[in-house]
Amino acid sequence: MTYLETTPDAHPDYRDEKKNRIASFASDEEFRALSVAWRAAALERKYMNNFSWLGRPMIQLPMDAMAMQEIIAAVKPDLIIETGVAHGGSVLLSASMLELLGHGEVLGIDIDIRPHNRQAIEAHPLAKRITLIEGSSVADDVVAKVKEVAAGKSKVLVFLDSNHTHEHVLAELNAYAGLVSVGSYCVVFDTFVEDLPDDYVWADRPWGKGNNPKTAIWEWMKSHPEFEIDRSVEDRLLITSAPDGFLRRIA
Template sequence: MRHIIDQFHQHYYDSLVWQNTKWLGVQILKMPLDLMIYQEIIYEVQPDLIIESGTFNGGSTLFFASMLDLIGKGRVVSIDVAPQADLPVHPRITYIRGSSTDGEVIRQVNAMRNPGDVVLVNLDSDHSAPHVLSELRVYSHFVTAGSYLIVEDTNVHGHPVLPNHGPGPMEALDTFLQENDRFAVDESRHKFFVTFNPRGYLRKIK
């Protein structure tokens, strides 16, 4: 079964159809099955603030804002060192230009958080293991109990795609979980079998 799933995953990834997927006309570099999982998480968690690292052209940022429209609450702050031009404009979205691990950027994000806010974090910027691990260590402190820290593209470096990528999000995730017992992989988020984020849905349990 695992072999069949990995074969489909590899075929889907290599087809590049995920690069021709749009949300409200804006390119969104996500697997649609993962978008369904995000929708479920947002409805269940009811976040007041979604922190996204890795804006690129803003497709997922707009998706998050649209989901917040549906639940009638919440804001999105999206961070990118080099965002694309003509990003989507939406009253729930704030963009920050800079590295997600830069001290000033972290201070700006922290200033957006109100006391009592439910916070959800989605990491999708530089996919090198050292950078993702730094993000995990910083942004895990923003996530509220019962909410999620989502690590995207844990499928690279042979998990099962791009075997020559080099240590990336999955390797950073493994290190993080060894040193932090406040998060656990939510296996229920793998119910569609194929995901670009294997083991990447972390629920804060304490």
């Protein structure tokens, strides 16, 4: 089933009307161009740094946060693996959804979990659903720990949002996408780097056009037919940091 089919609404008429409207966005070039232009302007102004989840900063576009909670509600995962913890807002979003669902845990992985962020996350009422792992998400020992936790879990969901270079994201996909259960997702954030204007300059960042999460996805997908890019998510959001980044396991 597609993302749209896994998130049914209360009444069939409403569901079908919404499905048709979202499908029309796929070919609405004017609307999509506006969304792309707005996203670039938002990045320049650090718009995505304005938000929080249950008291912790969450560096995400609000539209992506909406997609995350819808996907979690649809998949009902036993385990959510997240690379990139930062201030902790994203892992708390995942933990709060799992708390509402009544089961599941979150593994948050970051190469540098600052002491004040760790303290705040571990003191949070939802800390019981969160385990933090400090280290590179592609280091052998970290990958081994994650696979040990994932063993035996029937439903696994993955969010990749750490180092955004092609090489690193490709290594993360090779390490973690195989843990994703059929019907669930591996969501790769910040693929929009590839779509920024040619003259956009990244300050103190190693990634850019030709070297980013989207280029890693394009390479990885060539040899992984068990996944598909679910563009129904992108068509629903239009403004997202993850175009081509919602990967659904189909086999």
